[in-house]
Amino acid sequence: MRPRRGLGAARGRGAARGGGQRGVRGGRGGRRPRCARSLPFSHLGDENVEVETSPGPSGIPQRPSLTEQLKVAKVARLLDKKHENLLSADQKKELARLRDGKQVGNFKMPDAPEPQRGRGKGKGKGKGRGSEDSRMWRPCPLLPGVPTVPPPRVRQSWELQQQRPIDITAEQEGEDDDIESYFLPDITEDEEMRPPLLEDEEAVPSAGTPPQAKKRKIQFSPSMGIIQATALPQNIVPAEIELLGFTPSSTGTRTALDSGRSNYSMDIDINMERDFIEPGEGSEVDEGDSANMVGMIDISLKPRRIDDFPMDLDSIAEHEVVEVIQELDNAADEVLRNVVGPETDLLHFDWRGEPENFESVREAFTVPSTGPTFDNADLIPLDVFFKIWDADIIAYIVRETNRYGAELIRSTIPSKPNSRLSRWKDVTSDEILRFLAVLMLQSLVIDYVEREYWYAVIEELQIGNFKEIMTYNRFIVIKRCLHFIDNATLPVPPTKLDKIIPIIEHLNKKFKSLYVLEQNIAIDESLLLWKGRLSFAQKIATKRARVGIKSYELCESRTGYLWQMEVYTGKGHAHVVQDGEPEERGQESDEPESATAQIVLNLTRSLFDKGHTLIMDNFYNAPLLSRILKVQHKTDSMGTLRLNREFVPEALKKKTKKNMKEGEVAFSTTKDLSVVVWMDKNIVAMISSFHPIEVGGIEKYGYYRYKPQVVLDYNFSMGGIDHKDQMLSAYPIERSRNIIWYKKLFRRLLNVSMHNALVMFNHNRTHALRHREFRLQLAKQLLQSSRSAAPSRSLAPAARPEPAACIRDMHLPGKNTKKQRCKLCYSAKVQRSTVWRCTTCNVNLCIVGCYTVYHINLAQTPAV
Incomplete structure (x- = not known):
C-alpha cells in the first residue's frame, strides 16, 4: 500500500518499512526526518512539562534556582531550533500554524476592508487564497451597545453650513426691491462641480433658452464662505459678484481633477483676524487639506498618537537604532529578573489564544480622598504658591x-x-x-x-x-x-546635578506632600530645550524640543499634575533613593543603572498597594513588569508594548505589517495579562493587566471607528504629561537663550510649580x-x-548723601592705569577720556568740572 502524503510523511520516492513509521530514506548519514508531531519540542510554559528537581538536605525536592531554569529554557530553545531544521518548508508552516492556534487568537474588526482577490495570475495584490484565510477567525468581541455594522457617516456642523441660504439681490435700473433667496443643493462627490460666474465672464445660454435681460448681483461674506454650485441653473443670467469683507487675489483658476473634487477652483485671500484655521466646527477646511496648511496651523503640539513609536523593530530602517533599542530592553529585562528573586512562579507565562483564559480584574482604589492635602477654599493663588515655595x-x-x-x-x-x-x-x-x-x-x-x-x-x-x-x-x-549650593561643599568628584539638586529634592518633597493623586497615573519623558554643550543632553524626535535635558516624570493623567520627577544624566545615571527604598538598593553592582524598569519602580514606590493604574508607553512596558506591579504591589498597568520584549509570545513576535492586513487583531492572554496586536495604519501592540479582549467604538469627524477598548482607554488617559508640557510651552519662563543649563532648569521647575499650583487652586472650585x-x-x-521693601538701585551708591555729607564720606579721586571715557562727557556726546575716577562711586570723571558737577547732581537727586 502506498504511503499517504501529509504532515507525517516527507516527500520522496519510496517509504520506509518497519516500525509502522512512514518516511523516506535520505539526508546526511542515512538520518530519517521524523514526523513533526513526534519531535520532542519542549515548551517552557506548558503545564505538562516537569522540571527535574534535586533533593534537598531533608530529602524534600527543592525548586531549581533561577539560573538553572534559564539554562533549561536556553537548552530547550536550541533543541527546538535544531529539530525545526529537519522539517520541510510546508511542515514548518504547518507547525507555526499549530503554535499560533494555541497561543494566539484572531478576529477582524467590523470595518476591516475586504481582501482583494486577483482575477488571474499576477494580477492584483491577492494571488488566490493565502495562508491567513485558513486560520480560525473568532467573532469580534464587541462591547454591549456597539453596533455590529458601521453606521453611516454623520455630517459635521461645518459641512451643514453649505446648506445656508445665499441672498441673491436683483438690481435693475430703478428696481432694487426684487430679492430672491435660494438654497444651494447638497454637494456630493459623484456630481460634477462647476465654477461660479465671474464678473467679466459672459453668460452662455443653454440650448433653447433665450438670454435673460435682468442683471443680478451675488454677494458673498466670510461668514457664509465660498460655496460652489453642483450644476448651473437652466436659465443662465449675467451677474456681478461682490465680495464683502475680503478681496480675491485671483479669479477663475483651473486646477487638475483631484479625488472627485471640482476641476475648477477659485483662489481667494481671506483677511480675517485669526491665528490659524482648524478642521472641525466653524471651518470649511477638511482633514485632507490640512496637510497643505503646515505653515498656517501649529502642528508641533499635536496630541499623543497610538503609533508615535514603532512596536515592531522590522519597521525601523536604521540598524543602529534597532541595536540601541534592543540593548535598552535587555538591560530592563535583566533588572526585572533580579527584582523577582526567588519567586520563580512569576516567570511562568502560559499564553493562550482564548479570551476566557483572562481572569484578572482591576484593583480596587483604596485612597479615601484625592486632591490637595489642605483646604483650598479660602486661599488666593499666592497662598497656594507659597505652599510650594x-x-x-x-x-x-x-x-x-x-x-x-x-x-x-x-x-x-x-x-x-x-x-x-x-x-x-x-x-x-x-x-x-x-x-x-x-x-x-x-x-x-x-x-x-x-x-x-x-x-x-x-x-x-x-x-x-x-x-x-x-x-x-x-x-x-x-x-x-x-x-543654589555652596561650592565648597560639593563632593569630590562632583556629580552632574549638584548645582540644582537641592531645588529638585525640595520640589519633589513638596509636590508629593501637598497633593494626593487620582487612580490613573502616567509615566513619560519630558524634554527641556538645550542646544549648548552638555554631557547628558538627549534627543527625542517625538518631542517638540527635540534636543535637551530629559526628565522622567510621574504625573496625574487627567490634570497633568507633576507628582515626582527624575532628571536623566546620561550613561551611568544613578537613581535617587526615594521614600521607602532601602539605601543599598542603588548600590547593587549587578543592576544596570539606566534600565527603564528601575525608573518605573523608583518613581512609583510610594504609591504601591493603593490600587493605582499606571499608564506607560512601550519605552517602559514589559510582561514581567506588568506582572510584578500587579501581583506584588497591587498596581495595574496598561500601555503600548514592543514585541521584542522578553516573555512576549513567540507567535506575536512574528506579527508585522507584511503578514497582517488592516483591521486584523491578534491577541494572547494569561490569567493576569492580555496582549493585543492590532493592525491599523501600522502595528499597534498593547498590554494590560485588567483589560479583557473587547472592542469599542468612537466617532471622529463623523466616521465611526472600531478600536480595541484598551486603545481607547490609553488614548484617553496618556495625554496628561503632554497636556502639562503644552500648557507650559504657552508661557515660556525658560526663554530660548540661556548661558547656564541649571539656571534654565530652575526656570522650568518654577514654571512646573505654577502649573501644579493652578491644579491645586482649581480643585473642587x-x-x-x-x-x-x-x-x-x-x-x-x-x-x-514684596512692596514692603522699596525697589533698590544697587548699581548707584548705597546712600544719596546731602552736599555736606560728601566731604564726610570722603569721595576722593583716584587714578586708573589707563585712560577711560568720562561718564558726563559720554552722556553729552563729547569724545574725552580721563585717568581720574571717584574711588567711592567708582565712576570715571574729568578732574576739572565734571567731578564737581557729578557729585552735586548726585546729592540733589532724591533716593528711589
Whole structure:
C-alpha cells in the first residue's frame, strides 16, 4: 500500500518499512526526518512539562534556582531550533500554524476592508487564497451597545453650513426691491462641480433658452464662505459678484481633477483676524487639506498618537537604532529578573489564544480622598504658591546667592573694576520674590530681547513699567549671581546635578506632600530645550524640543499634575533613593543603572498597594513588569508594548505589517495579562493587566471607528504629561537663550510649580481660573507682597548723601592705569577720556568740572 502524503510523511520516492513509521530514506548519514508531531519540542510554559528537581538536605525536592531554569529554557530553545531544521518548508508552516492556534487568537474588526482577490495570475495584490484565510477567525468581541455594522457617516456642523441660504439681490435700473433667496443643493462627490460666474465672464445660454435681460448681483461674506454650485441653473443670467469683507487675489483658476473634487477652483485671500484655521466646527477646511496648511496651523503640539513609536523593530530602517533599542530592553529585562528573586512562579507565562483564559480584574482604589492635602477654599493663588515655595527655600536661595555673589566679586573686580558686580550688595527675600515676579511677567508677554522690557527701541513697543519693579542692571546682576549650593561643599568628584539638586529634592518633597493623586497615573519623558554643550543632553524626535535635558516624570493623567520627577544624566545615571527604598538598593553592582524598569519602580514606590493604574508607553512596558506591579504591589498597568520584549509570545513576535492586513487583531492572554496586536495604519501592540479582549467604538469627524477598548482607554488617559508640557510651552519662563543649563532648569521647575499650583487652586472650585488669569493674579499678588521693601538701585551708591555729607564720606579721586571715557562727557556726546575716577562711586570723571558737577547732581537727586 502506498504511503499517504501529509504532515507525517516527507516527500520522496519510496517509504520506509518497519516500525509502522512512514518516511523516506535520505539526508546526511542515512538520518530519517521524523514526523513533526513526534519531535520532542519542549515548551517552557506548558503545564505538562516537569522540571527535574534535586533533593534537598531533608530529602524534600527543592525548586531549581533561577539560573538553572534559564539554562533549561536556553537548552530547550536550541533543541527546538535544531529539530525545526529537519522539517520541510510546508511542515514548518504547518507547525507555526499549530503554535499560533494555541497561543494566539484572531478576529477582524467590523470595518476591516475586504481582501482583494486577483482575477488571474499576477494580477492584483491577492494571488488566490493565502495562508491567513485558513486560520480560525473568532467573532469580534464587541462591547454591549456597539453596533455590529458601521453606521453611516454623520455630517459635521461645518459641512451643514453649505446648506445656508445665499441672498441673491436683483438690481435693475430703478428696481432694487426684487430679492430672491435660494438654497444651494447638497454637494456630493459623484456630481460634477462647476465654477461660479465671474464678473467679466459672459453668460452662455443653454440650448433653447433665450438670454435673460435682468442683471443680478451675488454677494458673498466670510461668514457664509465660498460655496460652489453642483450644476448651473437652466436659465443662465449675467451677474456681478461682490465680495464683502475680503478681496480675491485671483479669479477663475483651473486646477487638475483631484479625488472627485471640482476641476475648477477659485483662489481667494481671506483677511480675517485669526491665528490659524482648524478642521472641525466653524471651518470649511477638511482633514485632507490640512496637510497643505503646515505653515498656517501649529502642528508641533499635536496630541499623543497610538503609533508615535514603532512596536515592531522590522519597521525601523536604521540598524543602529534597532541595536540601541534592543540593548535598552535587555538591560530592563535583566533588572526585572533580579527584582523577582526567588519567586520563580512569576516567570511562568502560559499564553493562550482564548479570551476566557483572562481572569484578572482591576484593583480596587483604596485612597479615601484625592486632591490637595489642605483646604483650598479660602486661599488666593499666592497662598497656594507659597505652599510650594515657602520661606525656608526662599531664605536658602538668598543665602547661597549672596555667598556666590561675594565669590564673584573677589574673582572679578580686580580684573574688571567697572563691571556691574562692582556695586553688588546682598539680596533680600523680598528682592528674590520680585525677581521671580519679573520672570512670570516676561512669560506672559514674550520679547526675545530681554533689555527691551526696560528700554524699548521705540516708544510704541514699551511693555509695562519694569523699572518700577527692579532696575535692569540689578535684574542682570541677580540673574548672574543666582545660585543654589555652596561650592565648597560639593563632593569630590562632583556629580552632574549638584548645582540644582537641592531645588529638585525640595520640589519633589513638596509636590508629593501637598497633593494626593487620582487612580490613573502616567509615566513619560519630558524634554527641556538645550542646544549648548552638555554631557547628558538627549534627543527625542517625538518631542517638540527635540534636543535637551530629559526628565522622567510621574504625573496625574487627567490634570497633568507633576507628582515626582527624575532628571536623566546620561550613561551611568544613578537613581535617587526615594521614600521607602532601602539605601543599598542603588548600590547593587549587578543592576544596570539606566534600565527603564528601575525608573518605573523608583518613581512609583510610594504609591504601591493603593490600587493605582499606571499608564506607560512601550519605552517602559514589559510582561514581567506588568506582572510584578500587579501581583506584588497591587498596581495595574496598561500601555503600548514592543514585541521584542522578553516573555512576549513567540507567535506575536512574528506579527508585522507584511503578514497582517488592516483591521486584523491578534491577541494572547494569561490569567493576569492580555496582549493585543492590532493592525491599523501600522502595528499597534498593547498590554494590560485588567483589560479583557473587547472592542469599542468612537466617532471622529463623523466616521465611526472600531478600536480595541484598551486603545481607547490609553488614548484617553496618556495625554496628561503632554497636556502639562503644552500648557507650559504657552508661557515660556525658560526663554530660548540661556548661558547656564541649571539656571534654565530652575526656570522650568518654577514654571512646573505654577502649573501644579493652578491644579491645586482649581480643585473642587465651581468657578475655576483659566491658566493665564491664574498667572496674572499670581504675579500681581507676588509684587504686592514684596512692596514692603522699596525697589533698590544697587548699581548707584548705597546712600544719596546731602552736599555736606560728601566731604564726610570722603569721595576722593583716584587714578586708573589707563585712560577711560568720562561718564558726563559720554552722556553729552563729547569724545574725552580721563585717568581720574571717584574711588567711592567708582565712576570715571574729568578732574576739572565734571567731578564737581557729578557729585552735586548726585546729592540733589532724591533716593528711589
